[in-house]
Amino acid sequence: MKLAHIACATALLLAGSAAAQDGGKTITNTAITKTTISLGTATPGGGFPLYGNSFAEVMNAADPMLSIEPRNTKGSNENIPLLEAGNLDIALVAGEPSYEAFMGIGRPATKLKILTAMYSSPGMFVVRADSPYKTIRDLVGQPVAFGAKGSGLPILSRYMLDGIGLKQDEDFKSIYLDRAGDGPAMVQDGRAAALWGAGIGWPGFKAMAESPGGARFIAPDAGEIARIRAKHTYLKPLTVPAGSYPNQSAPISSVGSWSYILVRESLPDEVAYRLAKTLHGIEGEFCKKLSQACETTAANTVAAAPNVDLIHPGVLKYFREIGVVK
Incomplete structure (x- = not known):
């Protein structure tokens, strides 16, 4: 009976080794055991859960020995301390909270550390198509939904508004949501004059643009963009291409930053390397699944990182192998 058990175990090990062959290279034994990775996203209805769920699906399909498990959180401001406490392995974090954390602000x-840059986030407001408001200053004194309480979106808007001499909680009737997905309904029924958001394919903007009455976007003008960038130099000029949303016939210029997938400090180098290799080996498939993910590339990660040393060493090892980093 013991010999039978030994023979069975040996056969299973041999089968595992055979299954671990990839292009003629044997993956280390750690790949034989499924690696579970906890992924923090944000509140339902926002862009982070949409991205995080798609990320997990394509990654798990590409590497059956990976099990990335998305988890709804309150967003960027909760994800950072959860990562620092080791309660999450990886998490989605907006550019402004990341920058403040990296710089010690x-x-x-x-x-x-950074696993990858996700996508750029040009910030703007959306109003109903029949709204009388045309500029940011038109919204002064009005109720504005600035995003979920723990999200990075209100931090981006605070910096942008500060750049043009406005204070978010004094010059506006600021609304902070329990759920990101609640914002569009508040604008549509008049509880809010506008909804703040960021990015291409952002669910709140999509819901507004597809609503029966339609929607209109409000972004800083050229002069305001110059003032914002003069005061907050890390914010980048970004553009929402024409056609990104229904009935959006012209490109929209704004400012914003890159969101990241950050990882806990103690994530082993070999795990970060494996995640990076898997992710950037399926960039095309990820792009087909989610338009925002078309910006999730190795080259964009290097360009978007405030400092290349903020990228995880395991990721940098892979980037050097493919020539993205020297």
Whole structure:
């Protein structure tokens, strides 16, 4: 009976080794055991859960020995401390909270690292198509939904508004949502004059643009963009291409930043390397699944990182192998 058990175990090990062959290279034994990765996203109805769920699906399909498990959180401001405490392995974090954490603004500098840049996030407001409001200053004094309470979106808007001399919680009747998905309904029924958001394919903008009455976008003008960038130099000029949303016939210029997937400090190099290799080996498939993911590339990660040393060492090892980093 013991010999039978030994023979069975040996056969299973041999089968596992055979299954671990990839292009003639044997993956290390750690790949034989499924690796579970916890992924923090944000509140339902926002862009982070949409991206995170798609990320997990394509990654798990590409590497059956990976099990990436998305988890709804309150967003960027909760994801950072959860990562630092080791309660998440990886998490989605907007550009502004990432920047403040990396630079130690209002807190000690974090030791978290970047797995990948997700996508650029040009910030703007959306109003109903029949709204009388045409500019940002038209919205002064009005109720505006600035996003979910723990999200990075209100931080982006705060910096942008500060750049043009406005204070988010004094010059507007600021609304902070429990769920990101609640914003469009508030604008449509008049509880809010506008909804703030960011990015291409953002669910809140999509819901507004596809509503029966339609929608219109409000972004900073050229002069305002110049003032914002003069005061907050890390914000980048970004464009929402024409046709990104229904009935959006012209490109929209704004400012914003890149969102990231950050990883806990203690994530082993070999795990980060494996995640990077899997992700950037399926960039095309990820792009087909989600338009925002077309910006999730190795080259964009290097360009978007405030400093290349903020990228996880395991990821940098892979980037050097493919020639993205010297």
